[in-house]
Amino acid sequence: MTIKLAATLSVALGALMGLSAEAKTLRWSSPTDITTLDPYAHTESFTTSMLHHVFDPLVRRGRTLELEPALAVSWKNVKPDTWRFELRRNVKFHNGNPFTADDVVASFARLLDPGARARGNIANVLRAEKVDDFTVDIVTKGPYPLLLNDLAGVYILDKEWMEANGALKPGNIATGVTTAASTTAIGTGPFKVESYKPDSGTNFVVNPDWWDKPQHNLTRIEFKPVKSDATRVAALLSGELDLIAPAPLQDLARIGNAPGFKVIEEPSLRLIMLSLNFRPELKAMPGQKNPLLDPKVRQAMWHAIDMETIKKRVMRDKSRNTGTLVAPPVPGYAKENDTVLAYDGAKAKALLAEAGYPNGFKVKLNCPNDRYINDEQTCVALAAMWTRAGIQADLQTESRATYFPRQDRGEFDVSMVGWATLPPMDGFSVLSALLTAQKDGYGGSNSSTYENARIEALTRQAASELDEPKRRAMLVEALKVAHDDVAYIPLHQQPLAWAARDNIDVPQFPDEYVRLWFATVK
């Protein structure tokens, strides 16, 4: 009996091992979960990155984040405001339906519906029109150079499936309508959703009929969100996970030293900067002239910050200090703009004295404590450095849930901002959201009321400039003005750190997307 059992067991084991030689499963975890399977019902970049495994856009980001053909094979401007896309043939959705121009038109109609939460992602698109079964025209509001960047985030859904499941229109909280698309995802992408259980896990299986040649060797992805950092690290070390993204900074050394595990790091696109109050008065000194209106004071504040110390002590040498408002891979970045005003306490004091504040002044510093990497510690260090230079910074930190609404209402003097230029991944995003005044749809996050005539003009020109070199030159010039004028004080580029088992090979991208269609398991 025992022998028989042992024999059966060894056969079973053999079968299992035989199976594992072919079946490559990747189990991974992140602190957040997929919000919804409906790509048009959310605005979170994490969910967008997860759904990219299931859906394809017309154009996508490749290995070096360049835009490349996906469901569209080629495109051209037929008119300044009309782009013609030729679609890929012989592509099938996961349910077997063929992909045609009708799917593209229906998807755009759904995303442009007033109920679609993500419709702001294509705010410059008017409509999609079918030319023939494999040709589509996309009409923009005037000439719009960033259309392809926007399209990289627009996933195409199956029209027939949407019709059959009453999902042609997106769900709407206000009217209480929910759709089957929240819990079912039928795309054309490299993986199919096998099961979706919020907070427990989402399983994907490979799509053998994917139109592209796979660069991965996975047959299955098991995604299990784990909110607690300590638990996530423990689960990696105990062998229950193959990859965690992100890995907490304080645990990187420990994971790197553990045999069989490695840490993968890269600077992310997200830049951390300080927003300055440009209103007539500071909240900290009501009734007096706002000292921040003087460029010398702003320069003094920058000179008073010792970024090297923050990098070493707070960011554990993982961040990259920056002097400009966009990260190097982003269009609009220029090396000559990326100069940090060096730490110089004496110069800071001299500038303050020149500006008429020899004894400094009082200012409020507000920071979130759960949004950016080590945000609170960074601000504690900043407050101490400014105090040394004679500027009394009154620090207050709070949760993101209350911090951002207050920032939007302009309740702060100096406050922390993080900007990753996502999803378009273009310097125009910084100009149009942070550096322009709040009018005509510009300045959506510019609650500091910063305004500069040259930047206003350059931003509006760049918005409709289709000639790429000219457009980039405009971005670079505008960002130079912002740098020289100290519109914001740039601090550092956030680090991006993942941890994985040694047998996992997965490329990292500065936009923090996890793209497992490039992952291999040895």
Added chain:
Amino acid sequence: MFKVLLSRLGQAALVMLVVSAVSFVMFRYVGDPVATMARENASIAEKEELRQSLGLDQSIVTQYGRFLKRTLSGDLGISYRNQRPVTQLIAERLPATMELVIVATFLSLALGIPLGVLCALRPNGATARLVQAISLIGISTPTFVTGIVLILVFAVTLGWLPSFGRGQVVDLGWWSTGFLTWSGIKSLILPGITLALYQLTLIMRLVRSEMIDVLSTDYIRFARARGLPTRYIHFHLALRNALMPVITVTGLQIGSLIAFAIVTETVFQWPGMGLLFIQAVSFVDIPVMAAYLLFVGLLFVIINTIVDVLYAVVDPRLRARSA
């Protein structure tokens, strides 16, 4: 009797109304859902439009009135975060929390009662002192520390038990259970112990003090004088009488275990209602928060009402007084 029941129900309804009102006022201070829902690049107009479509531009009184009307008609609304009906979200998470609470309650009774008896019978013995000392640690260590330590020992170092999640679950209709698979049962052990620890020490100490009291009463002394077997005296006569308050406390504690499983669920990524609530708080998902607080309020009201009614059934004096 009927009168008692009626007045109890009236009070229960009033409590629920107060709970809903207080929680609604609190939502004003947890943050602005629009800031977490809108795109990072969103323009001011876009955010304003979203605010209006959610009805958040209305006065707090109007919003509360609308919420009450909707809730009374049985509609708990739609989650801001994942745009699914809140009732559905809670129904999905209920089994996970309930099973965890069942395991924790079982553990705390199965270990707490014998240990309490042990401490009562030999209050000066070495074992009793050791158990007492350990129970002090149990009652004073925060749940998240206990959880992480258990994970490090049993998942990372020994590799015996999983560090997070529910393992394989089996769906029985709408109820998903982890009791029917080996990995499901293994997953229940660590979070079960973590959640049970406080409860366990509480029950142990309660049993101990009740037992000591009962053991010094006249009828026990009389039973001893009659020469009844010690086992019979301890377990049949003394323990039974000592257990009365334990039953009441356990009943009431089940309510708080469900409500306060939040920390344990976060540490172990247990997909229950506590985790749902924590995520709702960080996203300012008002419909989910409101539904959760109402649910917990209702739970306490029901348990307390049952206990009160039972008291009235048991004790005729209470009935006479309220009548």
